[in-house]
Amino acid sequence: xxxxxxxxxxxxxxxxxxxxxxxxxxxxxxxxxxxxxxxxxxxxxxxxxxxxxxxxxxxxxxxxxxxxxxxxxxxxxxxxxxxxxxxxxxxxxxxxxxxxxxxxxxxxxxxxxxxxxxxxxxxxxxxxxxxxxxxxxxxxxxxxxxxxxxxxxxxxxxxxxxxxxxxxxxxxxxxxxxxxxxxxxxxxxxxxxxxxxxxxxxxxxxxxxxxxxxxxxxxxxxxxxxxxxxxxxxxxxxxxxxxxxxxxxxxxxxxxxxxxxxxxxxxxxxxxxxxxxxxxxxxxxxxx
Amino acid sequence: xxxxxxxxxxxxxxxxxxxxxxxxxxxxxxxxxxxxxxxxxxxxxxxxxxxxxxxxxxxxxxxxxxxxxxxxxxxxxxxxxxxxxxxxxxxxxxxxxxxxxxxxxxxxxxxxxxxxxxxxxxxxxxxxxxxxxxxxxxxxxxxxxxxxxxxxxxxxxxxxxxxxxxxxxxxxxxxxxxxxxxxxxxxxxxxxxxxxxxxxxxxxxxxxxxxxxxxxxxxxxxxxxxxxxxxxxxxxxxxxxxxxxxxxxxxxxxxxxxxxxxxxxxxxxxxxxxxxxxxxxxxxxxxxxxxxxxxxxxxxxxxxxxxxxxxxxxxxxxxxxxxxxxxxxxxxxxxxxxxxxxxxxxxxxxxxxxxxxxxxxxxxxxxxxxxxxxxxxxxxxxxxxxxxxxxxxxxxxxxxxxxxxxxxxxxx
Numbered sequence: 216x217x218x219x220x221x222x223x224x225x226x227x228x229x230x231x232x233x234x235x236x237x238x239x240x241x242x243x244x245x246x247x248x249x250x251x252x253x254x255x256x257x258x259x260x261x262x263x264x265x266x267x268x269x270x271x272x273x274x275x276x277x278x279x280x281x282x283x284x285x286x287x288x289x290x291x292x293x294x295x296x297x298x299x300x301x302x303x304x305x306x307x308x309x310x311x312x313x314x315x316x317x318x319x320x321x322x323x324x325x326x327x328x329x330x331x332x333x334x335x336x337x338x339x340x341x342x343x344x345x346x347x348x349x350x351x352x353x354x355x356x357x358x359x360x361x362x363x364x365x366x367x368x369x370x371x372x373x374x375x376x377x378x379x380x381x382x383x384x385x386x387x388x389x390x391x392x393x394x395x396x397x398x399x400x401x402x403x404x405x406x407x408x409x410x411x412x413x414x415x416x417x418x419x420x421x422x423x424x425x426x427x428x429x430x431x432x433x434x435x436x437x438x439x440x441x442x443x444x445x446x447x448x449x450x451x452x453x454x455x456x457x458x459x460x461x462x463x464x465x466x467x468x469x470x471x472x473x474x475x476x477x478x479x480x481x482x483x484x485x486x487x488x489x490x491x492x493x494x495x496x497x498x499x500x501x502x503x
Numbered sequence: 504x505x506x507x508x509x510x511x512x513x514x515x516x517x518x519x520x521x522x523x524x525x526x527x528x529x530x531x532x533x534x535x536x537x538x539x540x541x542x543x544x545x546x547x548x549x550x551x552x553x554x555x556x557x558x559x560x561x562x563x564x565x566x567x568x569x570x571x572x573x574x575x576x577x578x579x580x581x582x583x584x585x586x587x588x589x590x591x592x593x594x595x596x597x598x599x600x601x602x603x604x605x606x607x608x609x610x611x612x613x614x615x616x617x618x619x620x621x622x623x624x625x626x627x628x629x630x631x632x633x634x635x636x637x638x639x640x641x642x643x644x645x646x647x648x649x650x651x652x653x654x655x656x657x658x659x660x661x662x663x664x665x666x667x668x669x670x671x672x673x674x675x676x677x678x679x680x681x682x683x684x685x686x687x688x689x690x691x692x693x694x695x696x697x698x699x700x701x702x703x704x705x706x707x708x709x710x711x712x713x714x715x716x717x718x719x720x721x722x723x724x725x726x727x728x729x730x731x732x733x734x735x736x737x738x739x740x741x742x743x744x745x746x747x748x749x750x751x752x753x754x755x756x757x758x759x760x761x762x763x764x765x766x767x768x769x770x771x772x773x774x775x776x777x778x779x780x781x782x783x784x785x786x787x788x789x790x791x792x793x794x795x796x797x798x799x800x801x802x803x804x805x806x807x808x809x810x811x812x813x814x815x816x817x818x819x820x821x822x823x824x825x826x827x828x829x830x831x832x833x834x835x836x837x838x839x840x841x842x843x844x845x846x847x848x849x850x851x852x853x854x855x856x857x858x859x860x861x862x863x864x865x866x867x868x869x870x871x872x873x874x875x876x877x878x879x880x881x882x883x884x885x886x887x888x889x890x891x892x893x894x895x896x897x898x899x900x901x902x903x904x905x906x907x908x909x910x911x912x913x914x915x
Contacts (some may be wrong), residue, residue, distance in 0.1 A: 227877050260912075266717045266909055269828075271828060271907055271909050271912075273885075291832075291833060292832045292833055292834070295830055295831060295832040295833070296830065296832060297826060298828070298830050299827075299829065299830020300830070304829060306912075308823070310825045310828070310912070311825075312822055314517055314518070314521060314824075323826070323829055324829045324830050327826075327829070327830045327831045327832070327835055328830070371829065372829075373777075375830070407730075489709060
């Protein structure tokens, strides 16, 4: 039974001529227990898709059923409660509250659920033990390594027993050791029956996934099942091609695009370049 | 309601502590506001209590008669208004005949005139313009119930009319002695000899009475002689024979005087508790007026809190985003910021009350004021700061609560 059912979901930003299409009639079904990797270049709509699936955002058009409840038109407060009980979030930049200890950070979703302090402390402590950080309960996020910090964030995502875990580039800010730690942990969580959806730029990480979805320009261009332990086929082909995550690459891509633009006026060239440079920078920042 | 309220409270305390300096600066407005309101009200209350205790000491039953129509009364005799400048605007003075009239009124035991003589005394070739010369009659100590521990008061049959009785402050300020009995001084060309000294009078600031501690009392006849009958009686104090009949006696006195003045009411008969009412009315009015001005700083303090909370909301956008992403509802975010603003302002209120207590002690030590901080004032201060926190916390809290989680998260 699918936990996520997206039917012709679109997301538009802005109005009229200035409207941008972030998602273009995406249809996606994800079964319970799948471990899905989402790949694609910057600005392809991955994050928008994650936000919509994570109930942080509402689709402009289309139907969205999450855990057999239609959620496309939920009000913000209803969405907050449903999100709290159904979804766990993991972010690229961890997003732990710096003034709270690891334990308090993990217990925070339970606070909003209205659980008593004793119970939520016990539950948070159990989850921290599960991610192997019991001895770091009273550490503040700044006192932990990147990998450990992300593990605390994972513990926070798990504490409510969510059916679905959404991770937006969970390893984006981590070194290879940290990435490994985090991915092994997610993999273990997957084994206990959770559905996990994660965004990545690293083809290597598709080894952990059971399914890989490729996105481009707001649409899903390829969707393939893959065996755990193997790099997905399409991802493998792109593995040795130029990565597009650095500023230079983005600029190179833009200038290549500019070269193919039909008769761009010379007077506009400078301003165009400046604009695109800014755009490129913004795009990069958006990923961090 | 929910246990998260306690969590919010802890979060609020933590965030106040995290930026101590800024929190203190934010609270400063509230602190100043509360301190000024509490201090003003407590000084007013203190002065009122001092006046009351002085009056109680003099005896509630005393009747005072003053020139001019100082108060307006309704038909039942209740005071409806006070005219502070009556003695200047309405003509009329009390005379020796008035003293006799009062004395002869049925139910009056004794009546004494008080006349103030303009002029400065000379002692040891120095003049002391601050000392008040009061002319009165021998019954004054009995009427006031005031003891004379040293020497005695003059009597009606005194052959020597140059005796003077001094208030205790004069002993030090003029004669430089504890008990300057037998010392002589000059006043308007006549020599007087100190023959007695009063025990200390209970005084209070803002009282309608002259400060008897700083006065020299001489016989009223002598005053008439040396001023060529120009000194006017500024007050007649009368004591009713039966204390409980003060009201009846007072109205009888008023009726007699009115008849004697040709049916003109150019004088005021006040019972002691009424003159107390007049005084406390004035003090209350002043206190309210100044407290009202001080309350404006509370408003400013509230705006300060709102301002800082708005900045805080902007600074903590990411935190709001995170909290919303992990399932906080708008209401819960709103609660958090409301509680934070309230904690700030109530904390400011409490510090303000603390500072007021300190100022209270300092005032008691350094001045002759005896401010009283009543629990009502403290409760009011706490309540007001709570209300200020809630009112001025609402706008920033709403701003935080309405934030879109994605926008908030994207904010760095």
